[in-house]
Amino acid sequence: MVSFDLIGFKEKAVAIVEIVEGLEKSKIEIAKEIMEKNKNIKSVLEKVSRRKGKLRKREYKILAGDKNTEVLHREFGYTLKVDPQKVYFSPRESTERQRIAVQVKAGETILVMFGGICVMSIAIAKKQPNVNKIYSVELNPDGSKYALENVRMNKLSHKIVPIEGDVKTGCREFYNKCDRILMPLPLGAEKFLDIAVKCLKSEGGIIHFYTIGKEEDLFSAALETIGKKLKRLKKTYTVINKRKVLAYSPRQWKVCIDLMVK
């Protein structure tokens, strides 16, 4: 049987498959079988490209079912509206979201750069209801639309502020205001590190820096880049944690490095 990612729950879900060529059954037969066995799956999408461009979307082909792939997805006590064809969303990262969320302390002000549909902000605000404010900046207009809707649906408008815009130009208002910054843009986060540092409070704070690491040496290249950039910005820092998040491609991993920057 072909394995698949599932986005959605209850009566409407979308299965996302990656089917290798040369199987006995056709892709469409496989998709129909998935829907037969899982009555809540209303569409089967096949990945036909890697994630690409600034918006980190990928192309899909509908193998079977409904063309409308907008669903409600549920994880860790919150609900998200999302269309995987329009925005970045990975159900596989729910554990990583919780790992960050449990670290947040009451009263913190947080900036989530590259915020997508606001899933990281919502995970945090659900886990730490006494967070001060979370700002989530996202370039993709569809991502921002879902972000607004998701914040409202989860009754978190008093805590989370979704902003449609470019992190490059849209973060000035957060300079010196944040205790914690999330940088979930594994291909390119380093280009925004100077902005993240400016957004931390003058006494410093935490940066969660995501990048892609080669299996044989997961962290050295990123640590070197971070070291050089922070030295240039005359900042001192400590690496408080580093770990694998998910497999990214054969022999490459999405990793996260947590930094205390002063």
Ligand SMILES: C[S@@+](CC[C@H](N)C(=O)[O-])C[C@H]1O[C@@H](n2cnc3c(N)ncnc32)[C@H](O)[C@@H]1O
């Ligand atoms: C890897 S996705 C992460 C999305 C979200 N944080 C999550 O975990 O689901 C990166 C997101 O950053 C957005 N993005 C890329 N460049 C950006 C920029 N310069 N400013 C704001 N958002 C950007 C993309 O549209 C995409 O939604």
